[in-house]
Amino acid sequence: MTQNRLEIEILQDEFWWGGDIDDGVKMPFGMTAHTRDLINEGRGxxxxxxxISNKGRYxxxxxxxxxxxSGELLKVESENGDIVLSENNGNLRETFLAAANSHFPASGSVPDELFFTMPQYNLWIELQYEPTQEKTLAYAKNVLEQGMPPGVIMIDDNWMEDYGVWKFRKDRFPDPKGMTEELHALGFKVMLWTCPFISPDNAANFRYLEREGYLLKDEHGETAIRRWWNGYSAVLDCTNPSAVEWYEGELHKLMDDYGIDGFKFDAGDPQFYRKSDQSVVQMHPNEHCEAWAKIGLNYSLNEYRSCWKSAGLPLVQRLGDKSHSWKEDGLASLIPNGLAQGLLGYAFTCPDMIGGGQIADIENNPNYKLDQELFVRYAQCSALFPMMQFSTAPWRVLDEEHLAYCVNAAKLHENFGPMIKDLAHDAAQTGEPIIRHMAYVFPEGGYEQIKDQFMLGDQILVAPVIVKGARNRSIAFPKGRWQGDDGSIVQGPxxxxxxxxxxxxxxxxxx
Structure with a gap:
């Protein structure tokens, strides 16, 4: 049945997941009060x-x-759309598949296989706003010198002349084609950071885009200027096919002229848009975010952090920036938020940068001190996710012992690469998550509230340590016979x- 308001009773032992990935640390819902407004709260x-419920309802x-x-009731409302309640779908897995097949079917395509078989190296935390050709090549060479496998390398913000001027800064990248060729020879594929913002201070570029009608307008019909983390900028109107064509032309020129392989599509968060904005196609802020995500479908090497209703698509979905912390703003969030990604249809997932990608932890913070143990546990937790991403150079911040543990985590991911790649291709056909909730694989086990261990596919149980100082941990083994990484055998449940x-x-x- 459909309506724009819905109120249902929560069943006995019924648990729910859904809405916002950042709430994964609070999932499953149903036991206590929880509210999320996806209409008016822009999410990052x-x-x-x-x-989606473990009792066959979505x-x-x-x-x-x-x-x-509320603890007893679930109330849902939509201001301008119908709400579908589907019941009697079976267990959590069967319910997920029913929802996916009906509303966000798998596309049949996967992002570039290198994402799954090798680690990624994003230069954001290591180089921050000062990437250069020399530093990029040095980072890549250090990866190999430490015995870590090559993979995707991402050159982050400020490689370009300005926001919306997607040309290499000559003072920082004197020979970008030569750099890319050298990185390819070392075994890396190369991605560049980009965003939908246009600097109004770059007069020639801004005037052209404004004159052509490629920029978002505010409620008064004037070019919208939005405050974001790097200042004030105009915003590309991604509902305008001509604006998207211009933007993609800039990207393809980078690919054709310099051999760039793909792009990290940052920003596009709903909070940078307004309901009153004027665009070629009038949209809710969430839908502007969705329009930004669709651009990435043309590139097998892509990465997004903020996405709306883009489940089932071949887009790499990184978790939002995490703190250098053991708590639920850092390491403790990776598993529950990663599981939430899978249960909401985002199969091609990447945890945040190892050690945490929250620049505020480091920038102008005299009290920041890197925790080597935390860094290692971040790497281990990421190793059997679909993807893992380094940024802070482990060889710079770790001693020999801790560095060796991170190198081992990277090699473990490489060893599991063929299996993860196969699971990714399966996800492209079925929509099923790559990392799976215990209750998804073992619906009769009563594992709904476990969120510190997960399944890689249906056969591999992963139980990272996420508590500072811990040198043991409790694991819930489901029914069956389990052989550990240490050779031990456990008979479950x-x-x-x-x-x-x-x-x-x-x-x-x-x-």
Whole structure:
């Protein structure tokens, strides 16, 4: 049935996931009060108008929703769209597949396979706003010298002349084609950071785009100037096919002239748009975010952080910037938020940069001190995600022992690469998550509230250590026979505390 308001009773032992990926640390919902307004609150990570239950029920809308769990009732409303309630779909896995097949079917395509088989190296935290050709090449060479595998390397913000002027800064990149060729020879593919913002201070470029009608307008019909983390900028109107054609032309020129392989599509967050904005196609701020995401479909090497209703598509979805912290703003968020990504249809997921990608932790912070143990546990937690991404150079900030543990994590990801790649291709056909909630694979086990371990596919149980100083951890083993990375055998169902020294990422294979 459909309506724009819905109120249902929460069933006994019913648990829910959905809405905003950043709320993964609070999922499953249903036990306590929780509210999320996806109509008026712009979100900085993935979101989708879907709620999914372990009792065979899901709720979907094609438009933005707000919802409230009171502990006994679930209330959902949409201002301008119908709400679908589907029931009797089976267990959590069956319910997810019913929702996916009906509302966000898998595209059949995957991002570039290198994302899954090798680590990524994003230069953001290491180089911040000062990337150069020399530093980029030095970073790549250091990766290989440390025995780490090559993979995708991403040159982040400020490689270009200005926002909207997508040309290499000659003072920083005197020979970008030569740099790219050298990186390719070392085994890397190369991505560049980009965004939908246009600097109004670059007069010639801004005047041209404004004259052509490629920029978003505010409620008064004037070019909208928005405050974002790097100042004030105009915004590309991604509902305008001609504006998108101009932008893609700039990207393809970088690919054709310099051999660039793909792009990190940053920003585009809903909070940078207004309901009153004027565009070629009138849209809700969430839908502007969705229009920005569609551009990435033309590039097999892509990355997004903020997305709306883009489940089932071959887009790399990184978790939002995390702190250098053990808490739920840092390491403790990776597993629950990553599981939420999968349960909401975002299969091609990447945790945040190892050690945390929140620049505010470092920038102008005299009290910042890197925790080597935390850095290692970040790397281990990421190793058996679909992707893992380094930024802060581990060889610069770690001693020999801790560096070795991070190198081992990178090699573990490489070793699992063929399996992860196969799971990615399966996700492209079925929509199923690559990393899966315990309750998704073992619906009768009562594992709905476990969010510090996960399944890689249906056969590999992964239980990272996410508590400072811990050298053991408790693992819930489902029914079956499990062989550990250390050779041990466990017969489930059984909960057992195992040893987990800093050198170890505990994982088990069903045999």
């Amino acid at each position: 990570n993935q979101a989708v108008p879907l709620l 709720i979907w809308s094609d438009k933005s929703i707000r919802f409230h769990f 059984f909960s057992q505390t195992i040893e987990a020294p800093l050198s170890r990422l505990p994982w088990y294979r069903m045999i």
